[in-house]
Amino acid sequence: MGDYILEQSEEKTLREFSRMAEKSSSINPELYSKYQVKRGLRDLDGRGVLVGLTEIGEVHSYILDEGEIVPVPGRLIYRGYDIADLVKGFKEDNRYGFEETTYLLLFGQLPDQQALENFQQLLAQYQRLPEDFARDVILKAPSRDIMNTIARSVLALYSFDDNPDDTTISNVLKQCLGLIACFPSLAVYGYQAYSHYHDNQSLYIHSPRTKLSTAENILSMLRPDSNYTKLEAKLLDLALVLHAEHGGGNNSSFVTHVVTSTGTDTYSAMSAAIGALKGPRHGGANIKVVQMFEDIKDKLKDWQDDEEIERYLTQILTKEAFDRSGLIYGIGHAVYSISDPRAVILKEYVAQLAREKGLEDEFNLYAAVERLAPQVISKSNKMYKGVSANVDFYSGFVYRMLNIPIEMFTPIFAISRIVGWSAHRIEEIVNSGKIIRPAYKSVAPRRNYIRMFERTEEKTYEKNV
Template sequence: MKNGLEDVIAAETQLSDVDGEAGRLIIRGVSLDHLVSTATYESVAALLLDGLTERQFAPAELRPWLGEMRERLFAHVTALDSQLLALPPVDVMRALIARLPDGEDFEAALRLLAAPAVFLPAILRLQAGNDPVAPDGSLSQATDILHMLTGELPSAEQTAALDAYLVTICDHGLNASTFASRVIASTQAGLTSSVLAAISALKGPLHGGAPGPVLDMFDAIGTEGNARGWLGQALDRGERLMGFGHRIYRVRDPRADALKQALRPLVSAGQVDRQRIELAEAVERAALAILKERKPDRPLDVNVEFYTALLLDALGFPRGSFTGVFAIGRTVGWIAHAREQALEGRLIRPRSVYVGPLPKAA
């Protein structure tokens, strides 16, 4: 037995391979580097869902279907009231998704792909005191998300950056939320139930809650010259440096470099604060140096959260919404794993080792 199921094989999958020693991520036979440079959200969703639903379709067909579904689901926004809107964005989004019927078919999968993309921008606008913006089904998923968030059509660079993010985080092996999705799917409860379980796991701070605190760290450091001193004091207090280290990767998280690359067109177009990027790069250099000095026996490098924070902030998402944005991209992975488990797996029912007291003899 291994506590936390570390290194325990719990499923066979054709969806993604995470090589922590080599720092490599493969999605259905395609390397992350290639996907980020060539794929859109729609094309990677088609790649992950291929053969896992009753409907066969070409990647190009998914865009209009998703657009139509976004328009249909906008009606659920009227269910938002002041009590719901007082909750964190990811909790409100989860409540709206819970209104959707369960199912295992393509229609159910399509609803769940579109739902978080519609719900989160509407929630954020309502929480800011603004009216929600209705989706435009003629737009791509990434373009429409930003359109619904700001009320304006995004630039090509902004759409490409969000597409790169959604592609980068679409799937990542048997992490906590994906495993939760597969456990629920193994009971044949339905895709909505699987996605709700996954969101509930994702919102935990040990899984999907760290990108926001990366920005808090940048704010606290302030200038490049303060980086090493602030980071050293944080380690002296026993604090974790946000955006560094990963349970699986023993080298640099490949998703971090993919997102760092996705930020560059925004910088070149003047759509992100160059000084903010320079501060982040200084913090990265200082953190890697001090971690190597203080913890030479632990492989701590940049993870996906570090540049996620910068990219989503540059696109206008408030830091309290980052977990919800992550859910928009990861939902397709959760659905694919749920379908794979339902089609090929068994009821997941591990055993436990009893370590409590034994009954006393009379």
């Protein structure tokens, strides 16, 4: 009884402190306009505020015509190469592309056959985790969130590094290659620990195989029987390529630049980037897309009826359906308007896998929502730019068709994006920039100090004293 009273008292105290914290943190929204604050580091017209330069990735979505922004079909450029050309190249050669893409993003040029083989052999040497790491670090403290597991594992690897704080390029590159190579194991083992200890499933720990590609190893380690088809592996490989980099302005890559600019170690910088990607506004968006479509499939009577689909999308926008957020997930992007090139590329191969899996009706539903959602949004909202399906719209569907559990969706994003983070960390170190510290204007009123015996809640917390 005494414990219950203490718990109730603690909850009451926390509620009161929460109220106070919320009250003291509230800023008048009009002040952001008054002081011309670029919220989200973006102008009102959607253009990002220029805070740095990069040669790694470029996101192209508009041209300027006599000072006017003219949207164009989106393009994604890796080290000067259009992503569509890169994908076409390794697809026509019938080979996997993620390792080649990794080489390109890190070293700025495409490898020849021998250079690629040497690079793949080097990555293979770094695949295995330190002895007993999986048991002592991952399995002994299983988390319900795999991104949390990966972040903890990355920080733990600091302790296994003989020279963790050395920020010379040779050492940082070695650290980054090690993380790129072992991220699939960190993610999959983290999931297997979750599945076993929190979901009461059998525990499977398969070692990575040096002869397999990254995509093949993910499927091999994730599945109890380690079996997968060539098309499954090729589609996962494509998803990894498309997620590997998205310019220096995306949230987690910018975090990598910010944290790296302090001079800290690689493990701290990468764990910070993982924390950024974990957020549902960034890496977790495709989970919301899948959940939204489960709701759509459940509520619609006829998946082929455009009018019924349009009515339900309108209900989502007006916060009457799904999670009542007013968002049609997977539609719209901070940069792209006419099209997201990643979604365009992915859609073609999604259709192939959907046919193989007997899920053409569901794919057609996705295609219908992709077609109708921009029309519904344009009728309901005033927009400064158009909207289109982004990569998250189809990537979650891909992972579902590959029988990848939803808990692994964002970790697979991390397995891919660690490549871009690594390139951006090296770029930040090489160019020896200043510590990144943007300005924040204080709008708090000045207040007179109040002695303890004179304090009341009204006097202490009144914001306009």
